[in-house]
Amino acid sequence: MQDQDRIAEFKKSVQNKFNIYNSLFLNLPYSNIENVGMLIPLLMEQSQKGLKEGLNPKEIIEAFFNGFADLHTEQDRIDFMFRIIQYVERQVVLYDSVEDAAFPKLQQHSSSLSLKDYFQIVEKNNSWDAIEKQLNNFSARIVLTAHPTQFYTPAVLDIITNLRTLINDNNIDEIDVALQQLGLTSLVNSKKPTPLDEAKNIIHTLRHVYYDAIGEMYTHIKSSVGNAQFDNHDIVKLGFWPGGDRDGNPFVTASITKEVMNELRVTLMKCYYNELKELQRKLSFKEILEPITNLRNTLYEAMFDATVHVAYQDIIEPLIQIRQLLVANYHGLYLKDLDLFIDKVKIFKTHFATIDIRQDHSMHTVVMQAVLKKYGYIKESIEELTQQQLIDILLQESISLDPNDYEEDIVKDTIVNISQLSTIQENNGEQGCNRYIISNSEDVYSVLYVFALFRWCGWENRDITFDIIPLFETMKGMDDSRATMEQLFELEAYRKHVAFRNHKQTIMLGFSDGTKDGGYLKANWSILKTKESLSEVCSQHDVAAIFFDGRGGPPARGGGKTHRFYAAQTSKVANNEIQLTIQGQTITSTYGTKEQFKHNSEQLLTAGLSNSILDKEITISQDSRSLIEELSELSFKKYDALKHHDKFMPYLENMSTLKYYTKANIGSRPGKRGHKAKLELTDLRAISFVGSWSQLKQNVPGYFGIGTALQTMQQQGRFDEVKQLYNDVPFFKALMLNSMMSLSKCYFELTSYMKENEEYGAFWQILEDEYLLSKRMLLELSGMEILMEKETISRESIKIRENIVLPLLVIQQYALQMIAQHNEHQPEYEKIVTRSLYGNINASRNSA
Numbered sequence: 124m125q126d127q128d129r130i131a132e133f134k135k136s137v138q139n140k141f142n143i144y145n146s147l148f149l150n151l152p153y154s155n156i157e158n159v160g161m162l163i164p165l166l167m168e169q170s171q172k173g174l175k176e177g178l179n180p181k182e183i184i185e186a187f188f189n190g191f192a193d194l195h196t197e198q199d200r201i202d203f204m205f206r207i208i209q210y211v212e213r214q215v216v217l218y219d220s221v222e223d224a225a226f227p228k229l230q231q232h233s234s235s236l237s238l239k240d241y242f243q244i245v246e247k248n249n250s251w252d253a254i255e256k257q258l259n260n261f262s263a264r265i266v267l268t269a270h271p272t273q274f275y276t277p278a279v280l281d282i283i284t285n286l287r288t289l290i291n292d293n294n295i296d297e298i299d300v301a302l303q304q305l306g307l308t309s310l311v312n313s314k315k316p317t318p319l320d321e322a323k324n325i326i327h328t329l330r331h332v333y334y335d336a337i338g339e340m341y342t343h344i345k346s347s348v349g350n351a352q353f354d355n356h357d358i359v360k361l362g363f364w365p366g367g368d369r370d371g372n373p374f375v376t377a378s379i380t381k382e383v384m385n386e387l388r389v390t391l392m393k394c395y396y397n398e399l400k401e402l403q404r405k406l407s408f409k410e411i412l413e414p415i416t417n418l419r420n421t422l423y424e425a426m427f428d429a430t431v432h433v434a435y436q437d438i439i440e441p442l443i444q445i446r447q448l449l450v451a452n453y454h455g456l457y458l459k460d461l462d463l464f465i466d467k468v469k470i471f472k473t474h475f476a477t478i479d480i481r482q483d484h485s486m487h488t489v490v491m492q493a494v495l496k497k498y499g500y501i502k503e504s505i506e507e508l509t510q511q512q513l514i515d516i517l518l519q520e521s522i523s524l525d526p527n528d529y530e531e532d533i534v535k536d537t538i539v540n541i542s543q544l545s546t547i548q549e550n551n552g553e554q555g556c557n558r559y560i561i562s563n564s565e566d567v568y569s570v571l572y573v574f575a576l577f578r579w580c581g582w583e584n585r586d587i588t589f590d591i592i593p594l595f596e597t598m599k600g601m602d603d604s605r606a607t608m609e610q611l612f613e614l615e616a617y618r619k620h621v622a623f624r625n626h627k628q629t630i631m632l633g634f635s636d637g638t639k640d641g642g643y644l645k646a647n648w649s650i651l652k653t654k655e656s657l658s659e660v661c662s663q664h665d666v667a668a669i670f671f672d673g674r675g676g677p678p679a680r681g682g683g684k685t686h687r688f689y690a691a692q693t694s695k696v697a698n699n700e701i702q703l704t705i706q707g708q709t710i711t712s713t714y715g716t717k718e719q720f721k722h723n724s725e726q727l728l729t730a731g732l733s734n735s736i737l738d739k740e741i742t743i744s745q746d747s748r749s750l751i752e753e754l755s756e757l758s759f760k761k762y763d764a765l766k767h768h769d770k771f772m773p774y775l776e777n778m779s780t781l782k783y784y785t786k787a788n789i790g791s792r793p794g795k796r797g798h799k800a801k802l803e804l805t806d807l808r809a810i811s812f813v814g815s816w817s818q819l820k821q822n823v824p825g826y827f828g829i830g831t832a833l834q835t836m837q838q839q840g841r842f843d844e845v846k847q848l849y850n851d852v853p854f855f856k857a858l859m860l861n862s863m864m865s866l867s868k869c870y871f872e873l874t875s876y877m878k879e880n881e882e883y884g885a886f887w888q889i890l891e892d893e894y895l896l897s898k899r900m901l902l903e904l905s906g907m908e909i910l911m912e913k914e915t916i917s918r919e920s921i922k923i924r925e926n927i928v929l930p931l932l933v934i935q936q937y938a939l940q941m942i943a944q945h946n947e948h949q950p951e952y953e954k955i956v957t958r959s960l961y962g963n964i965n966a967s968r969n970s971a
Contacts, residue, residue: 126915129232133916136225138923140290141218147295148217148302149210159206163214163930165191166207170933171926179876180936201951204934205958211931212310212962216279217302218927219712219965220286222920227718229916235686238725241732242347254732255348259355263727264702266362266479266671267328267710269321275711275965277327278308284331287716311961318375322365322383326390328710329475333361334394336720338467343721345466356469359724361476362558363387364704368481369540370562371808373532377540384478384547384555385429391475392426395438398464405457410448414441432550435472442468474555480540481560481594486533487572493534494579498522513568517575518616524579541580548588557589560631560671564593565600567610574617586623592671596633598641601653604630605660612664621666629702630657631671639809642762642828643865645755647858651693658697668697673704685713685723687860689730691853694740701731747852750844757835758828761893765827770886777943778874778883779815780935781807783957818963820873820932821890825865830897833904842903849904859901860914866898867910867921873932876940928966935959 149160166187173183184204194200245254275283282305289298316324337359345353366383369375399419406415418441425431442465449458492505500516501507508516526538547556559577561569570591577587595604608630611617621628632653638646654670661668674685689701705714714720743751765771775781816823836845848855871894877887898910911918938955946952 129229130915132228132232133919136228137222141221144217144298145214147299151303151306160210162192163207163210166930167926170929174872180933181940183933184937197948201948204955207930207934208958211928213305214927215962215966216283216305220283221290223716224287224290230722235726238729241729257732258348261731262357262360262700264360264362266364266704267325268704268706269365277324279310280327318366318379319382322386325365326386330390330394332717332720336717337470338463340721340724341466341470342463363476363478367478370481370483376536377543380540381543384551387475388473388551389426389429391471392422396422396426402460402464405460408453410452411445414444435552438468472552472554474551477554478556479558479560481562483562484564484569490534490537491572493529493531497528517571521583522579538580541576545581553588558592559589560592560594562594564595565603567607569593570611587620590624590629592629592631594631594633598649601649604653605656608657608660626665627667627669628661629669629671633673638824639812642759643825643862644829644858645759648751648755651854655695658695667699669700671702686726686730687857691857693743698731701727741853743852747848750848751855754832757832761828761831770883774883774886775815778877780818780956780960781811781815783960784811784814786957787960820870822865822869823890826862826897827893829862830893830900833900834896846904863901863910869894873936924966928963931959931962
């Protein structure tokens with residue numbers, strides 16, 4: 124019944140409203156070509172019909188022009204296609220706004236448990252003591268990244284915010300005006316954003332959404348616990364990668380990091396000032412006037428001048444003084460409002476969000492080699508040293524690094540950046556920047572190089588106030604991670620550092636590159652096994668393991684249903700804290716409004732606490748483990764064969780939109796690591812890799828090999844074992860459901876013309892065969908008749924979004940076909956392909 128109510132609400136609040144406002148939008152006259160908006164539904168209908176009949180995109184577009192659009196020159200047709208793209212991009216924005224506006228109403232019919240529901244269970248079980256203790260120590264860290272899958276400008280985000288309010292109020296006249304504004308506002312960047320631009324875009328969300336959302340959520344938790352002394356202000360923490368993530372991005376420099384830190388601090392001062400100004404209107408009492416005015420003046424100065432640094436104590440101490448006066452002399456009037464502000468200051472302090480530094484291990488190797496060569500430890504290569512010699516140098520030798528002693532930019536900037544981190548901590552507080560992540564960690568040196576660089580850049584005679592975090596993302600890195608951490612913990616100097624960091628070790632495990640390397644099932648199974656193994660190692664060394672997950676939007680980059688993922692973790696995995704990245708469109712689609720942020724943050728907390736609250740322990744039996752191992756190896760064998768197919772990379776380069784990702788003004792980061800002339804899979808960034816499969820509507824990284832693995836078990840007469848595994852093991856079920864999501868967004872009819880291609884036809888057929896097999900086997904495994912059968916709202920949303928962008932997809936494929944023919948308008952067709960990326964990516968919201 125609840126599901127029926129939710130579907131009815133979705134139809135009323137989303138589907139019907141979108142149809143109404145979309146018809147209004149499509150009638151707006153934005154271009155020189157008459158009735159473009161009115162032709163879009165017709166083009167969508169012709170695209171659906173044509174693809175079902177086996178027509179290719181070129182045939183569909185040409186038939187449309189000949190039959191419905193009075194456009195005869197190729198240039199007129201190109202102009203028309205650009206107009207279609209512009210309209211469809213804005214249809215996506217409109218649908219986002221309608222769906223986001225309906226979120227609170229849809230949640231009223233949701234089956235997911237809120238914190239309030241969990242607290243009621245605790246009350247019923249009379250288990251507050253145990254849960255309160257865990258609440259006092261548990262936290263969820265949401266780390267916002269700048270990966271190039273979200274590129275709405277602040278102006279467009281403001282329009283979306285306005286539209287959401289107007290849609291909830293059913294204010295048709297103002298909606299009409301807002302749609303006109305949307306139609307005339309550029310949705311794309313005129314030039315590539317800088318890392319600072321990306322940071323400012325996300326800081327816009329921090330200021331206008333998260334500042335209030337986290338404060339309100341904390342108040343809700345504190346009041347629900349029923350303990351006035353509850354003071355876990357880290358229960359929900361914000362992390363921040365823009366401006367600190369230099370992995371594969373040469374544009375993130377030491378100066379950029381400093382600018383972003385200033386922007387975070389100054390923006391927070393603006394939030395504090397504005398809230399204090401509102402409070403002062405209420406706290407109009409004689410004894411409070413002076414301290415509140417002085418604090419307001421201090422904040423005012425700091426919010427306009429980045430060189431003015433206000434310490435946390437400079438803010439919190441006057442507020443505590445004001446609170447004491449309010450309670451003692453003014454009957455605690457407006458105390459609730461003041462306490463909310465005080466809690467926010469305790470949560471955000473002077474940093475707002477913790478900026479993480481991230482760099483690839485290979486870059487540290489370049490730096491270390493240059494340093495050791497300069498100081499005479501080697502002649503040319505680190506390989507000249509034995510393992511023990513190198514470790515002794517890294518842990519014992521005293522060196523003082525000066526960036527001016529080196530010529531290479533990467534060496535200079537790395538030294539400058541690490542040297543400035545202590546100053547950044549002085550300005551924004553230690554929590555402002557206290558984590559250094561090493562991508563592609565595969566051995567002990569990934570951590571020790573960074574440890575040594577900190578020592579040699581100013582931390583020689585004092586404790587390093589940074590967590591050094593290895594990111595094990597390849598299959599090799601994960602396989603060797605246990606030995607790596609054991610070796611690190613056995614080194615006295617490093618173990619002393621971990622003790623200083625409260626006996627905690629944060630470890631990041633790779634989803635994006637892991638999936639690219641090992642395929643979907645093997646990568647995720649390897650990650651779970653690695654978590655269990657590293658939890659054991661850390662426990663043996665009296666260290667609390669904290670796992671940091673790279674959760675991108677799509678399942679192929681670690682995404683999917685986050686609550687389902689964490690609730691399925693086994694009892695062997697350390698559960699001290701949840702940490703995850705929020706990437707791309709997921710920032711605005713899942714955490715973009717106060718309601719969404721609070722709901723999804725609650726879901727993180729309940730997932731992390733559910734085993735304790737519900738008194739359940741998730742285990743996977745040895746027989747189940749053996750079966751998952753078999754399935755993962757079968758799946759990997761199929762995926763690995765595809766990965767090593769001689770057409771694999773040429774197909775992506777020549778038949779997909781891969782090369783156009785770097786041409787689009789989406790993100791500041793290049794599409795691949797390094798500068799090799801020949802593109803190699805290891806250098807390819809996971810976002811452009813996964814995104815290119817998504818644009819083709821093939822989504823290979825999200826399922827490829829699973830169908831073959833399941834069919835093999837069926838042929839061996841063991842399919843009942845796999846069905847039992849699906850029903851009994853939440854982890855395995857979560858992976859299979861995520862793969863169904865990837866499959867539900869596939870549409871091989873779009874590219875069926877490729878099977879006639881002399882060079883790539885056979886390769887395309889391999890892809891479609893595995894798609895059809897995976898779909899059939901997963902439906903049989905789950906007992907479902909259609910993909911995502913039990914996720915009706917998500918399924919309907921995907922269907923509407925896919926219909927919206929179908930004209931874009933057909934136009935994009937048409938343009939690729941014309942480019943392959945070396946058409947005289949080639950540059951314009953290339954622009955069409957590049958431009959069509961935006962709407963397609965935004966419509967999918969998790970890009971697969």
